[in-house]
Amino acid sequence: MSEKHAHHNHSHSGSHSHSHSHSHAHAHGAIIGRMRFAFLLNLGFAVIELVGGIMTNSVAILSDALHDFGDALAMVLAITMEKVSHRSSDEHFSYGYRRFSVLGAVITGLILIAGSIFILIEAIPRLIHPQQPEANGMLMLAFFGVAVNGYAAYRVSQGTSLNERMLMWHMIEDVAGWVLVLIGALIMKFFDVPQIDAGLAIALSLWILYNVFRNLKEALKVFLMASPGSASVEEINSEIKKIELVEDVHHSHLWSLDGENHVMSVHVVLTAAASMQDMQKVKSQIKSLVKKYGIIEATIETEVSGFACIDPEHK
Incomplete structure (x- = not known):
């Protein structure tokens, strides 16, 4: 926006x-x-x-x-x-x-x-x-x-x-x-x-x-879009997993625009019982959480447990 x-x-x-x-x-x-x-x-x-x-x-x-x-x-x-x-x-x-x-x-x-x-x-x-x-x-x-x-x-x-x-x-x-x-x-x-x-x-x-x-x-x-040294994908993923209703995290991508300001995209799997309001709440919590790592923009895709993700894995 x-x-x-x-x-x-x-x-x-x-x-x-x-x-x-x-x-x-x-x-x-x-x-x-x-x-x-x-x-x-x-x-x-x-x-x-x-x-x-x-x-x-x-x-x-x-x-x-x-x-x-x-x-x-x-x-x-x-x-x-x-x-x-x-x-x-x-x-x-x-x-x-x-x-x-x-x-x-x-x-x-x-x-x-x-x-x-x-x-x-x-x-x-x-x-x-x-x-x-x-x-x-x-x-x-x-x-x-x-x-x-x-x-x-x-x-x-x-x-x-x-x-x-x-x-x-x-x-x-x-x-x-x-x-x-x-x-x-x-x-x-x-x-x-x-x-x-x-x-x-x-x-x-x-x-x-x-x-x-x-x-x-x-x-x-x-x-070359390497993950910035000031932020670790593994560390951020483990922090996101601690949030209530979050079951799993995958497709985490982290890169930097200029060495100081970073961008992230992530798929977050919520429990099957999660409502639309829960999804919005979790997204807000994640956006607040990642700011301390210098991430100025986070794109979060929420998924519900039991549904397969069709995006490819970047092995």
Whole structure:
């Protein structure tokens, strides 16, 4: 039932959906605000890095600048996808557009992987043929980089969506990168070992690749309609079976729209003596029960004991 239709029939449920949509819109605005802030900061800082990298003759800073431009591109994509994901359902996407947020996380992750591979390609030859950059300029840029990107990472870390979590890794990558540049610049200021900078860059890239693959795995599970980790089908089934008049539960299907909001469908067998009112009561109890698992929509088919279910088993 649409919110408009619900409002027409029941003013009470209409007011409830209005307050819910208002808080949802507020949360959505906060997500977009955090992501837009991170993008502007990243893009601005990438320009500073480009100039600073040329001035200090640091290939590490130049490759980081290119990486940040890639990050900024990924963020534009993520913000666009996040905006689309909060559209209401229509005839094209009956469940709404929430999964576009996950798509944004997947594409952003792929860009991040490409950036990390680029750093590896740049850093490995520098171990063999090192170049000595201007350490004092690198130190100044590194202090600035840690402060700016640290604040951006803190802002984005307040989010819970897959999209924001992927963006947070962009920010953490930048912070860790600048910490390594800072360490490398300090060592190179006092010792003639430019290889340290390249070694740290390689270690950072491998660490980021590991974390991005972990987030990508979670996003792909959403696409492949895996049961969400926060809710167990077996646990929910056992909870439903405890409800009065319920004899059995089967055809339980649980999947996630975006990693946070889940959908469930289930067949519930009631005792032969159950009336229509009993069926409605059991459905209401189940819908209330599953909300704590992050299930925003549950489709419940009630059956009476003694009648065979004709739907196929998904073995």
